[in-house]
Amino acid sequence: MEQVTDTPVVSGGPRERTGHRSPPSTPAAGPAPRPVQRRRRTPxxxxxxxxxxxxxxxxxxVIFTYKPLLxxxxxSTLQWNIGSAVxxxxxxQNYADWFTDPTTxxxxxVTLVFTLATVGGGMVIGLLLALVLNRRLRGTGAARTVVVAPxxxxxxxVGLLWLFVFDPNFGVTAALLRLVGLASPDWYNDPQWALAMVIVVYLWKNVGYVALIYLAALQSVPRDLVEAASIDGATSLRSFRSIVLPLLGPTTFFLAITTLLTSLQSFDIIQAMTKGGPLGGTTTMMYQIYQEGFQSGRAGYSSxxxxxxxxxxxxxxxxxxxYVDRKVHY
Amino acid sequence: MSPRPQIDLDRRQLLQFTALFGGAAALAACSGPSVSSDVSGGAATEAATDWASVTPAKEITWWSNHPGASRPVEEELIRRFTAESGINVNLVTAGANYDEVAQKFQAATGTGNGPDVVVASDVWWFRYMINGQTLPMDQIAEHLGFDTADYNETLYSDYRFKDAHWAVPYARSTPLFYYNKDAWAAAGLPDRSPETWDEFMEWAPKLAAGGITPLGLGKGTSWAAWWFCNFLWGRGGAYSDEWTMTLDTPEALDAAKFVQSMIFEDRVAAIAATDNAVDFGAGLTGCTIASTGSLTGILKAAKFEVGTGFLPAGPEGPACPTGGTGVAISADRTPEQQLAAGMFLRFLTSTDSTAYFSSNTGYMPVRTSARDSSIMAEVYAKSPQFRTAVDQLETTRVQDWGRVFVPGGDKELTTALESIILQQGDPATAFATASTAIQRSFEQNVEPYL
Incomplete structure (x- = not known):
C-alpha cells in the first residue's frame, strides 16, 4: 500500500509526521510488508x-556556539600556548594531566560545594520568598521589585559592591559583628570563608530570578483545589505539601536545570571578589578554565x-x- | 504526560548529520594555530627589514593599563609626540593591570585587531617573546638612534634573551619599604627604615605596643612572590637557577619559615584582606612593602607623614627585585606600523618624557640622564621619598626565571606562599608542589618553544 501526500505536516508524533498510516495486521497474516515510501519533496x-x-x-x-565548541x-588535543602561531x-595528554593533577x-x-549551595539554597530561598510575595499584603509590589532587582x-x-560589605576592617559585616562583640571572619584570607562569601553574594544576586519564576507558578495554582482541601480539614502545611508543591513540579524541574547550568558556569562574581583565591579556595572548574587559558596561557589544557x-x-x-522528568506531574 | 520525542534517523538523515558534524569539525580544525611536533624557534626574528626604505604609518595603537593611574600623563606624552611627529597614537585602556592587558594581547594576536605597542610586564614579556608576538628591538632601535646605553643597565637587561632585547623599560618599579613616621616617633624609633629584618624584629614590639600591626604584607598573584624575593634572596635562596627550581634548598625553606614565624609566632606581621597599601595608608599597619608605583597614591591617602626606605637586608645582604613594565612592539604588524611604533617608543622613553612620567607617577626614571635631570632634582628636593627607589636600584637584581618566564610560575608560587602565610602550611610541602607544577609547565610550555 502506498500513500503519498504533498501536504507538509509539521506537528504530531513521528508516525504522523511522515503522513502515512500502517495497515491493520492480524496474527494470521503475519507481519505486514513494509510499505514502499517515496520521499515527498519539500516545495x-x-x-x-x-x-x-x-x-x-x-x-x-553555528558560528558562536557549535564552531567554538568543536x-x-x-x-584540547594540542599543547598550545595561547598567542602562539604553532x-x-x-x-x-591534557585530559590525563587534569585527572592526575593534585589540585583537581x-x-x-569547590565546584560541587558552590553548585549545591547555590542551586539548592537558591531554590529553597526563592520558593520561600515567592510564597511570601504571593500573599496579598501591603507593599508586596515594592518587595517584588526589591527581590528581583539584583x-x-x-x-x-555586585561583586565590587559586596567587597566593601565584607571588608573585615571597614565593612558592614564587621561593623555589625563588632556591635555584638564579635570579630569579623577572615573572608578574604580563609579559603572556606571566602567560598561562603561568594556563595552568599551569588545567592543574593540570583535568588530573585528563582522567586520570580516560582511566583508566576504559584499564581497559576488553582485556588479551588486549595480551598477544597481546606474545607476537608487540611492544614496550610498539608495543602502546600500535597497540592501546591506537586503542582510546582514542572517549575521546579525547569529551575533545577537552568540554575544548575548557570551556577556551574558562574564567573563574574568570583573574578570580581576573590579571583579564585585565596589558595584556590574559590576556584571552580569554570574559573580554572579562565586561569589556565588566559593567566597561564595553556590554551590546550584549558580547552x-x-x-x-x-x-x-x-x-x-x-x-x-x-530520571527527574518522570517524577514530575504535568 | 506529554509524548516523549523519539529519535528516528533513517540512513539518509544519518549521512546528512555525519556530513554536517564532519564539516563543522573540519572547519574547527582549519582555524587556530598550525600544528607541528616541532614548535621550536617560535620567537620572532629580526628579519632584514630595510628600515630606511620604510615610511612610518600615520596612526598607531597603544594598549596600556596606565600604570600608577598615569592615563593623563600618557595622554600628555602622546599629545607631545603627535605635535612633534604628526603620528597619531590611539591610547586604549586594555585592562586594569598587566595581566589583563596580556590576556587581551594574547587573545588578539593573529586577528589583525591587536595593538602596535603594548605594555610588557616582568612576568609577560618573555611569554610574548616565545610566542613570537613581539619584535626584537635592537635593529629598529639602532636605526632610530635610541640611546640604549643611557637606559639603566639593569632595567634594560631585564628584556634580554637570545642576544636580543624584546622591550624597552618604561614604568619600572621596585618594592619599597614604607613606614608611618608618626607611629615610628611614638615608638621611639629612629626616622629610617630598619637596615635588616633582625633589626625590624627588635623594633616590632615597640610598634605593636602602640596598638597597630607592625608590618602589613600583601597576597595574590603578581605580588606575593615579588616581595618574597627580598626574604628569599636575602637569606641566600632563589626560586630557580635558570630553569631548575631551587625551592628545596635550606635557604629557601629558611626564608619561608622566617616570614611564617613573623605572622604566626611573633605576630608582628599580618596579611592584608584586600590591599596592603590601602591598609597602610589608612594607618592600620606601621609599615609595609609596596611598589614604588604606589608612592603617589600612598602620599595622597595617608593622613600621617610617610617615610620610605630600602627593603631590609637578610643575613646574606640586601636583596630587591625589579618589576613594573616595559613597552614592546607587536610582531604582527606591517613594517610601516612597526617603524611608527619604534619612533613612539623612542619618544616615550626619551630623557624628557621619562623625567615627566617619573615625576608624575613615582616610577623609577629608566634613563640615567633623566634620573640626573633638573626635573627629577626638583622632585627629589620636594619629596625625598621619590629618591629612595632610584638609590635602591643599585641593590636590585634580575628576577628568577622560574617565576617570571614559565607560564603559571607566578601563580604556582603565589599558591605556595599563600599556603605558608595564610594557613601556616609546611614550606617544604608547599614549595615541592609548586616546583613540580612549574617544572612541568616549563617542559610543556617553554622548552619546546625555545
Missing part, C-alpha cells in the same frame, strides 16, 4: 521561508577542562531529563 518556497526565518539563527548558533574540542599535538580534587570539591545587575558591579565541564553539564542535564 522550494517552504525551504526559502525556512531559510529566511531560521537561517540567521542557525548561522549565529574548536575547543580540537584544541602548537603540538598531544592526544589526550580540590577544584572538584538579578538584573551586573555580576561585576580540555572546558570539554570535561561540558561533558559534565551534558550528563547532568540528560540525567535530569531521564
Amino acid at each position: 522550494w518556497k517552504a525551504w526559502l521561508l525556512f531559510l529566511l526565518f531560521a537561517g540567521p539563527n542557525v548561522a549565529l548558533l 574548536q575547543s574540542l580540537y584544541y 602548537a603540538m599535538p598531544v592526544g589526550f 580534587p580540590r577544584i572538584i570539591a 538579578y538584573v545587575l551586573s555580576g561585576v558591579a 580540555a577542562v572546558a570539554t570535561i565541564l561540558f561533558a559534565v553539564l551534558l550528563l547532568v542535564t540528560f540525567a535530569q531529563l531521564k
Whole structure:
C-alpha cells in the first residue's frame, strides 16, 4: 500500500509526521510488508521561508556556539600556548594531566560545594520568598521589585559592591559583628570563608530570578483545589505539601536545570571578589578554565577542562531529563 | 504526560548529520594555530627589514593599563609626540593591570585587531617573546638612534634573551619599604627604615605596643612572590637557577619559615584582606612593602607623614627585585606600523618624557640622564621619598626565571606562599608542589618553544 501526500505536516508524533498510516495486521497474516515510501519533496518556497526565518539563527548558533565548541574540542588535543602561531599535538595528554593533577580534587570539591549551595539554597530561598510575595499584603509590589532587582545587575558591579560589605576592617559585616562583640571572619584570607562569601553574594544576586519564576507558578495554582482541601480539614502545611508543591513540579524541574547550568558556569562574581583565591579556595572548574587559558596561557589544557565541564553539564542535564522528568506531574 | 520525542534517523538523515558534524569539525580544525611536533624557534626574528626604505604609518595603537593611574600623563606624552611627529597614537585602556592587558594581547594576536605597542610586564614579556608576538628591538632601535646605553643597565637587561632585547623599560618599579613616621616617633624609633629584618624584629614590639600591626604584607598573584624575593634572596635562596627550581634548598625553606614565624609566632606581621597599601595608608599597619608605583597614591591617602626606605637586608645582604613594565612592539604588524611604533617608543622613553612620567607617577626614571635631570632634582628636593627607589636600584637584581618566564610560575608560587602565610602550611610541602607544577609547565610550555 502506498500513500503519498504533498501536504507538509509539521506537528504530531513521528508516525504522523511522515503522513502515512500502517495497515491493520492480524496474527494470521503475519507481519505486514513494509510499505514502499517515496520521499515527498519539500516545495522550494517552504525551504526559502525556512531559510529566511531560521537561517540567521542557525548561522549565529553555528558560528558562536557549535564552531567554538568543536574548536575547543580540537584544541584540547594540542599543547598550545595561547598567542602562539604553532602548537603540538598531544592526544589526550591534557585530559590525563587534569585527572592526575593534585589540585583537581580540590577544584572538584569547590565546584560541587558552590553548585549545591547555590542551586539548592537558591531554590529553597526563592520558593520561600515567592510564597511570601504571593500573599496579598501591603507593599508586596515594592518587595517584588526589591527581590528581583539584583538579578538584573551586573555580576561585576555586585561583586565590587559586596567587597566593601565584607571588608573585615571597614565593612558592614564587621561593623555589625563588632556591635555584638564579635570579630569579623577572615573572608578574604580563609579559603572556606571566602567560598561562603561568594556563595552568599551569588545567592543574593540570583535568588530573585528563582522567586520570580516560582511566583508566576504559584499564581497559576488553582485556588479551588486549595480551598477544597481546606474545607476537608487540611492544614496550610498539608495543602502546600500535597497540592501546591506537586503542582510546582514542572517549575521546579525547569529551575533545577537552568540554575544548575548557570551556577556551574558562574564567573563574574568570583573574578570580581576573590579571583579564585585565596589558595584556590574559590576556584571552580569554570574559573580554572579562565586561569589556565588566559593567566597561564595553556590554551590546550584549558580547552580540555572546558570539554570535561561540558561533558559534565551534558550528563547532568540528560540525567535530569531521564530520571527527574518522570517524577514530575504535568 | 506529554509524548516523549523519539529519535528516528533513517540512513539518509544519518549521512546528512555525519556530513554536517564532519564539516563543522573540519572547519574547527582549519582555524587556530598550525600544528607541528616541532614548535621550536617560535620567537620572532629580526628579519632584514630595510628600515630606511620604510615610511612610518600615520596612526598607531597603544594598549596600556596606565600604570600608577598615569592615563593623563600618557595622554600628555602622546599629545607631545603627535605635535612633534604628526603620528597619531590611539591610547586604549586594555585592562586594569598587566595581566589583563596580556590576556587581551594574547587573545588578539593573529586577528589583525591587536595593538602596535603594548605594555610588557616582568612576568609577560618573555611569554610574548616565545610566542613570537613581539619584535626584537635592537635593529629598529639602532636605526632610530635610541640611546640604549643611557637606559639603566639593569632595567634594560631585564628584556634580554637570545642576544636580543624584546622591550624597552618604561614604568619600572621596585618594592619599597614604607613606614608611618608618626607611629615610628611614638615608638621611639629612629626616622629610617630598619637596615635588616633582625633589626625590624627588635623594633616590632615597640610598634605593636602602640596598638597597630607592625608590618602589613600583601597576597595574590603578581605580588606575593615579588616581595618574597627580598626574604628569599636575602637569606641566600632563589626560586630557580635558570630553569631548575631551587625551592628545596635550606635557604629557601629558611626564608619561608622566617616570614611564617613573623605572622604566626611573633605576630608582628599580618596579611592584608584586600590591599596592603590601602591598609597602610589608612594607618592600620606601621609599615609595609609596596611598589614604588604606589608612592603617589600612598602620599595622597595617608593622613600621617610617610617615610620610605630600602627593603631590609637578610643575613646574606640586601636583596630587591625589579618589576613594573616595559613597552614592546607587536610582531604582527606591517613594517610601516612597526617603524611608527619604534619612533613612539623612542619618544616615550626619551630623557624628557621619562623625567615627566617619573615625576608624575613615582616610577623609577629608566634613563640615567633623566634620573640626573633638573626635573627629577626638583622632585627629589620636594619629596625625598621619590629618591629612595632610584638609590635602591643599585641593590636590585634580575628576577628568577622560574617565576617570571614559565607560564603559571607566578601563580604556582603565589599558591605556595599563600599556603605558608595564610594557613601556616609546611614550606617544604608547599614549595615541592609548586616546583613540580612549574617544572612541568616549563617542559610543556617553554622548552619546546625555545
